[in-house]
Amino acid sequence: MITPAQAEQAIRSHATLLPTEHRPLATLANAVLREAVVSQRDQPPYDRVTMDGIAFASAAASRGQRTFRVAGTQAAGAPPLELPSEEACFEVMTGAMLPRGCDCVVPVERIVREGDLARLADDVIPSPDLNVHTRGLDCRAGQPLLEPGTRLQAPEIAIIASAGIAQVQVTRSPRIAVITTGDELVEPGEPVEAWQIYRSNAYAVLASLRARGHADLTHQHLPDDLAVLRTQLRAQLDAHDVLILSGGVSMGQFDYVPQVLAELGIAVVFHKIAQRPGKPMWYGVGAGGKTVYALPGNPVSTLMCLVRYVLPGLEAAMGATPAPVEAITLAEDFAVKPAVTLFLPVRLRPDEAGRASGEPRPTQGSGDFTSLAGTDGFVELPPGPQVVPKGTVVPFYRW
Template structure:
């Protein structure tokens, strides 16, 4: 087992080797779901003026006053009007309008009645000076920090960008990724299948795992266990993509050519074989142009486990995304492996206190992927001899 790299070391080496993906400006309407790569500050104080909170009238308040004369209307989106001098005048105001000059109080529409141009306060209503006004700068001052680089743009962040005049936000470029399955035994989902063949599934699973994180620029390719064809096609993939993810051909078989081909193409091997199960034959390297190359085992559970546990976090890190680990609680006991990290598929649920529970769904073998459809991802069990009881906290990675 001495030739197996500990999981923590593999993670560290991957992060150290990854080069950040470029930054690009995109139209605001195309920025949703992208990784923000700039800090955002308030364009001006918010609100930028004393804002009327609800429909009603704006007045210069005087204690015990109960009637006013309507002198005009302050609509939203228009320059401020000036309240007539004295305390008898009132201006009708709309929600979101600027507070008229000379006014200091807003009285809601339901708190007064109108008789011609005279507005009479309803009985039992006691306005207070300054009520129903959102003061200028109450939310934030001009220049205040609003968004940090390294987050995914969701609806609230999109609103912040728009409200602060950022029409071309800087985001991480979406890398082009070649997703390649290797093996003479693989046939397409719609092709006739012989008894000695299997339908290819790894590339679809890996592509879906990447796409759900916004990594949608993909090329899917299936290659035979042929040294010449592998060399030609992998060379083309390295020349035309920002990252390459392979499955199959990395173990100890006579036709596992992938490590040999990658070395011949000038890909620097960072490591091969990690102390983890499933996924021990995992290979990682860096191409001549700095592109990451992930070569995953061909067994479907191993491939998807390595993708979720290594490939996805590495690519998101290169995009500048800052995601904290997600922790869950075991819903049932699990036994770790003494000499290596163990990945266990789980189904998520919640207890009556709202805590996220992970229900173990261990597979019988790394090829037993048909039951993965009932699971949400995997948990990581560090090496050890002591069984983990229900309630133990573990790190979760979604498929």
């Protein structure tokens, strides 16, 4: 069996880039940029006043002048005024263009107004560029601002807008179908027999995907019926870029999913990973980059495999620059018994040094979803048998 690192690498290497589309600013949250964004002009584009107050020539103050005649008001969004003499000043507003002939600003709290005169407080020492955000200080025209592969959040969208760009090229959202299988599953809210359980995996998967900005989602439940699986999975493959299945990939008599996927032309890349929980995971690709993640049906396994493998695979298909894996310390010694990688749920808490630390919250098994309440994610521990000591730095994956 392959290791978790090998599984992730296989998924990334087989990812097919999704097509692009141009989208306006208001729709860019969580999108992945597919073009370079370059500054259209200097930022700021002019010497910008950073405080309400008065603007004047600092050279006059250096010669001993402390009182200036207010010659007018420079408002934000207005063309620049011109200083009539070094004995004069302008009242200025935050964000305004620095008037011509002025090179410093003293805030209103540090001046005394007497009619049309403004006197500097005794402890004010004027100097060039005081309280002035000078032109081009942030970046120059033609300077790269954002690279392809950037995940667009509020700061990046503000940068695009401030560059005067109304729309950019991003990856089209992947069309994802979440499919559960199993005759034992019943929709929440419906009557349930003693031998049945409620369908929960699909809603956990959908919630995780939506939290990461994936919106083009459908879901369906299929019985353990070979003919139905063939017909419905073919239809879902025709309509979607990605299928995420939960259940039907183990070694049971009715675990038909790998067989049906092979019949539908999905070539297996790997089946089974040396990990617990989630060993039976299946991954394959088909014509045109169609991608299938077949996750084990136990709830904890489903969610952990989704976070560890499906989310990075979607990022790769969208052309996103891989984010570094978060690392935390282990809050307690923990004994790893299986000779495979262990995924251990944890609750975050600060350690003695204030660093993020993971308090182990082991489940009663891969079907024990209830034990995940209050956890923040899981850590990846090396194969056992061994005791991983408190304070060990380990990879951490958030739900």
